[in-house]
Amino acid sequence: MSDHDVIIIGAGSVGSPTAFFLAEAGKKVLVIESLKGAGQGQNKAAIGGTRATHSDPAKIQICLASLDVFSNWKEKTGTDIGWKKGGYCFPVYRENEQTILKGILPIQKRAGLTIDWVEPERVKEVVPGINPEGLLGGTYSPHDGQVSPLMASESFYVEAKKLGAEFKYNETVTGLVMDGNSIKAVKTDKGEYTADIVLNAAGGKATAICKMAGVEIPVIPDSHEAGISAPVEPFLDPLVVDLRPGPDGKTANFYFGQNHEGQIIFCYTPSELFKGENRMCTSEFMPVIARRLVTLIPRFKNLTIRRLWRGLYPMTPDGVAVVGKAPGVDNFYLGIGMCGQGFMMGPGVAQNLASLIINGKPVLDDDVFALLSPERGFYSGKKEALK
Ligand SMILES: Cc1cc2nc3c(=O)[nH]c(=O)nc-3n(C[C@H](O)[C@H](O)[C@H](O)COP(=O)(O)OP(=O)(O)OC[C@H]3O[C@@H](n4cnc5c(N)ncnc54)[C@H](O)[C@@H]3O)c2cc1C
Incomplete structure (x- = not known):
């Protein structure tokens, strides 16, 4: 037994x-x-x-x-887990990303995802203050969200x-x-x-x-850095993913959102992965991501940053x-x-x-x-x- x-x-x-x-x-x-x-x-x-x-x-x-569980958790248990249904937006500035994202839409829809390609005007509505120069549109999936x-x-x-x-x-x-x-x-x-x-x-x-x-x-773990700001007035519903590599040569995509407490939370994928379990913060993360954040949404220049950290992705090949x-x-x-x-x-x-x-x-x-x-x-x- x-x-x-x-x-x-x-x-x-x-x-x-x-x-x-x-x-x-x-x-x-x-x-x-x-x-x-x-x-x-x-x-x-x-x-x-x-x-x-x-x-x-x-x-x-x-x-x-998972979204079904997260979004119904408070109703089921009475406990707030910081669920915020703001969707995900992938704004697009280059044909390369446009082709990739439009190419996978049929697979995503067949699998049951609510997602569409949206025109620049709609991207500007869901991501207020986004840099309009060269914006081609993007994908928007309104039922995604964030949880603590x-x-x-x-x-x-x-x-x-x-x-x-x-x-x-x-x-x-x-x-x-x-x-x-x-x-x-x-x-x-x-x-x-x-x-x-x-x-x-x-x-x-x-x-x-x-x-x-x-x-x-x-x-095989590799490590990724992230950060969070002091809270600001809620203005940003979706999590935003910019798939472009950065001009800095250090970053692949980067992503961010505003959580249920108003804090802006952000992260990037380094262009060369840090393999291993080292979780010390780097001095290059904040200058690099600050430039990317402010270039995409200029009003981010007013943010106060509270805290940075690094953690591990448990990766498979x-x-x-x-x-x-x-x-x-x-x-x-x-x-x-x-x-x-x-x-x-x-x-x-x-x-x-x-x-x-x-x-x-x-x-x-x-x-x-x-x-x-x-x-x-x-x-x-x-x-x-x-x-
Ligand atoms: C900066 C950053 C941002 C991220 N953002 C997101 C995001 O927005 N959304 C998302 O979905 N994911 C995100 N991730 C990834 C996510 O954090 C991981 O994929 C996820 O936490 C892995 O879950 P897990 O249960 O496998 O591991 P863990 O949550 O680490 O759980 C494994 C547990 O096993 C325990 N353990 C290990 N060995 C033993 C042992 N021998 N005996 C007993 N206990 C043991 C550990 O202590 C640990 O608590 C992010 C990761 C990082 C680093």
Whole structure:
């Protein structure tokens, strides 16, 4: 007899909502987390963008499910998680981005996303003050939004706990005890626990946990910097993504939004990725992103910046998450490799993992879910268009 139905390793963007959905379905869940609380890993580094605007049908449908959870959470539980339905806008100034974005619209619409190409006048309405020079238009997906990652993870934890899930903080998984092709026990620095099923939701440490069960899955962290301003009067509804590389030579795309408290929150993708786990802030981030922000929206020159930080994207070689049953181990499941979208994918991934564990079937259609399969070829060179 096992102590628990499911042990989840990691109380992050994926682990905490999965604990909630499993507990809601009556499962006896134990979550083991190295840090002092839920969402204290890379979850809290996220700027809280929650969009179903992707180019891959699996991500689109997972994130549509997440948006459903986030947008109805307050009604369901009574808890505010900072949900703001402002949409996502990708303004376009070059034919290159226009061709890419228009090219993926049919895939996005087929997968159920509400999105359209809009003319420059509409972009200027949804992004007040945007630089009009050379603006060709853009895409706008009005049902996307933003959520506070810390408020959400705390609430998933509280609600899961009410349903009987147990959380052990400040405790680190150090080994998996194997019995042939099954995990017999989970060893930590404080004890040993048994469960019928073990779920790896360990974010940037996922590869090390996989290795404990003899499974090889490449999740390689790289680090990204972000910042937040003091609050200003609400004026910006959508999160805005500028896909152009910067003239600085340092940046690929950059993105920003105004959160539910009025703060402008922003981030860029460096043109050369910082591989590894170094989370020290750099001196170049703020001057580089300030120039990009002010060039795109000149009124940003008045912002006061409050805080900067750096966190990790748990990356896979093809930029797509790994969700499903681990190959070769009977009772081991994976919700890992979330790349730069783990917060927005969390609840949708959680619902699919809960359904897979309980019913043997994901919520998504099998052919769509297969795009996230741990058994796919990781080095096919496939790259998503939208990061
Ligand atoms: C600057 C920045 C901005 C971002 N913005 C967004 C955004 O707007 N929207 C979005 O969707 N995503 C965003 N992301 C990405 C997002 O933060 C990650 O994809 C997501 O948090 C990963 O979720 P996870 O559950 O896999 O990992 P985590 O949230 O890190 O959770 C994994 C947990 O496992 C625990 N753990 C690891 N090893 C062990 C062990 N051996 N024993 C016990 N516990 C263990 C860790 O402590 C951690 O808490 C951003 C990331 C960065 C850095």
